[in-house]
Amino acid sequence: MNGKLLYLKPNLVMEPLVDRWYAWSHLISPATAAMNITGRHMTIMESYLMAPQLHAEAVLNPKLRGGPFMDIPVQRVNEVKAVQDETLANQQPLIKFSKAIKELDKLLQDEGKGFSLESLYAKVPEPLKGFVELYYDRHNNPGFRFFEPLLYESELYNKQSQSIALWITNNDHRPFCLSTPRLNEPDVLHLQIPFDHPGIDELARMKRTPRSLEYIKGLLGISDSESPLFETFFTETPPPVYNKYLGDKVRMRYFGHACILVETKDISILVDPLISYYGYDSEVAHFSDGDLPDVIDYVLITHNHQDHILFETLLPLRHKIRNIIVPHTNSGKLEDPGLKLMFNNIGFDNVTAIDEMETVKFSDAAITGLPFTGEHSDMNILTKACYFVQIGNFKLVFLADSRIVESALYKRIHKIVGNPDVMFLGMECDGAPLSWLYGPLLTKKLSREQDNSRRLSGSDSEKGISLINIFNPKEVYVYAMGQEPWVEFISSIKYTDESNPIIQSNKLIAYCKERDIIAERLFGEKELLYDKAVEVMV
Numbered sequence: 001m002n003g004k005l006l007y008l009k010p011n012l013v014m015e016p017l018v019d020r021w022y023a024w025s026h027l028i029s030p031a032t033a034a035m036n037i038t039g040r041h042m043t044i045m046e047s048y049l050m051a052p053q054l055h056a057e058a059v060l061n062p063k064l065r066g067g068p069f070m071d072i073p074v075q076r077v078n079e080v081k082a083v084q085d086e087t088l089a090n091q092q093p094l095i096k097f098s099k100a101i102k103e104l105d106k107l108l109q110d111e112g113k114g115f116s117l118e119s120l121y122a123k124v125p126e127p128l129k130g131f132v133e134l135y136y137d138r139h140n141n142p143g144f145r146f147f148e149p150l151l152y153e154s155e156l157y158n159k160q161s162q163s164i165a166l167w168i169t170n171n172d173h174r175p176f177c178l179s180t181p182r183l184n185e186p187d188v189l190h191l192q193i194p195f196d197h198p199g200i201d202e203l204a205r206m207k208r209t210p211r212s213l214e215y216i217k218g219l220l221g222i223s224d225s226e227s228p229l230f231e232t233f234f235t236e237t238p239p240p241v242y243n244k245y246l247g248d249k250v251r252m253r254y255f256g257h258a259c260i261l262v263e264t265k266d267i268s269i270l271v272d273p274l275i276s277y278y279g280y281d282s283e284v285a286h287f288s289d290g291d292l293p294d295v296i297d298y299v300l301i302t303h304n305h306q307d308h309i310l311f312e313t314l315l316p317l318r319h320k321i322r323n324i325i326v327p328h329t330n331s332g333k334l335e336d337p338g339l340k341l342m343f344n345n346i347g348f349d350n351v352t353a354i355d356e357m358e359t360v361k362f363s364d365a366a367i368t369g370l371p372f373t374g375e376h377s378d379m380n381i382l383t384k385a386c387y388f389v390q391i392g393n394f395k396l397v398f399l400a401d402s403r404i405v406e407s408a409l410y411k412r413i414h415k416i417v418g419n420p421d422v423m424f425l426g427m428e429c430d431g432a433p434l435s436w437l438y439g440p441l442l443t444k445k446l447s448r449e450q451d452n453s454r455r456l457s458g459s460d461s462e463k464g465i466s467l468i469n470i471f472n473p474k475e476v477y478v479y480a481m482g483q484e485p486w487v488e489f490i491s492s493i494k495y496t497d498e499s500n501p502i503i504q505s506n507k508l509i510a511y512c513k514e515r516d517i518i519a520e521r522l523f524g525e526k527e528l529l530y531d532k533a534v535e536v537m538v
Helices: 030-050 052-058 074-090 092-111 118-123 148-152 198-205 213-220 227-231 311-320 339-345 407-417 434-441 448-453 461-471 485-491 500-514
Strands: 005-008 012-018 132-136 142-146 162-168 189-191 250-256 259-263 268-271 296-300 321-327 351-354 359-362 365-370 386-391 394-398 422-426 475-479 518-521 526-530
Touching: 012 198, 012 311, 030 052, 030 074, 030 092, 030 148, 030 434, 052 074, 074 092, 092 118, 092 142, 142 148, 148 339, 198 213, 198 311, 213 227, 296 311, 296 359, 311 321, 321 339, 321 365, 339 351, 365 407, 407 461, 422 461, 461 500, 475 500, 500 518
Parallel strands: 268 296, 296 321, 321 351, 394 422, 422 475, 475 518
Antiparallel strands: 012 162, 132 142, 162 189, 250 259, 250 526, 259 268, 359 365, 365 386, 386 394
16 A cells, blocks of 8 residues: 555544543543542542442443443553553643642632732642632632643643544444543554644544555654554545535534534634544435545534534644634633643644624624523633624524523623524533533532522423523524434434433424424534525525
8 A cells, every 4th residue: 555645534533532431621621630540530540440330331321322331341550550540650740730629629718808818829729829829709708710821831731641542433333522531442543742733633644645654654653563553544536526505595503512504605613623534334324524624614512511622523624714713711720721722732824713792794694692601501601602604694603502590681681693594502501510521620519409490491392482582593403412323432322312412402392383483403414505695494
């Protein structure tokens, strides 16, 4: 195969990892990474090593799906111990940092009594010195914020812990991503390269543009021992020819979960990219990366959850993306790391952070960031935005996992943006408790009752209908339900017809049809064409 021009096989997985755990946004920012390494990874590994059989039984119980149970056979316990030992050896700065955060929280709780905090700086634990500012809120509750850019410039941002696992897949099955690390497998090649490595872009380009093995091996530093497996990831067979959309309409394509591609012949906008790349036969019809344009003008990120920021999709698309729009924050809060800063540090240099009601204009289109309430367990998370997109006279609103907790807010928004033609709304209305996602960041334990009352929940039928009555859309699409099989390892969701989110979304769809509003719960794939001027579906 040497000397020939080859393509990357369509079913090659490029899986980003941190310490052999599936990479998501809270493993990039040094502060949240520290807390997740100690509060999630180490805790799960310790539990598994103490009782591997318990974990083996738990992962077979549907009621425990998405729980802190490692999906690894008991006979591999020594390999898990090796991952634990490597983490302890390589992540000491972050482990000490995590301990220092807990100590600082206790210090402020014990000594922050409304008087000047200046004398407390001398007592800040050594790993945090120079990284934090102490403050009071308006109710004299003490707190602290990070100078987050300084964290990335320190030893705390450990790019050596980042890697890419390459392997060929023929199905959608994977263990739940937050609870199971990836061990060595004979058919998996681990590239010990950081996420900003240019070789990732060149490898991804080979999906459509052939290169020689010598070129890509040299760029990625493939050793002689790695070459035999690495060479199996390529083929001489070219991919199907991509046909750029050249029509006069606005084309909307649903790629699964919350991923929507909006195209005209001049522009392309991709919302919350989560794409089943892999070219294998599936019972569920779906678009893949082969259906994406060669250039993506704008990627829109709604919020900082693992099913809306997927590095497995974004890193291979990096070479195609001209602009990324993310919600703006530089609060420095542990629970709310900055997305622009994070993306910049993993190789994206084209990121714009947008404020609420701020508009980006280009060509005959405009993108406006909207407030986003709900689904964040009542935490003061600023890194979230819905989007109002207008192309010509055609208007779409992407409400992500919004939960209407105050109708007056959305009435004020509606006065500014008007009626959209199409509305997208997530309706995972039960949601996991706060601790499921944010638990490792909490240094004070919540009661079970508090935890269960503060859920990561979107709209139910009542709240969704309220949004419909405010915005008066012509069409409504329920999305972001986590139902597609390629999303299950991220969301841990598996619904039946009796599941409450399905019942609630059915009620909303029935209400829309009573009002002659086109409505559907999206699944798999969907394509629609719209006229930019007349504002009707064709």
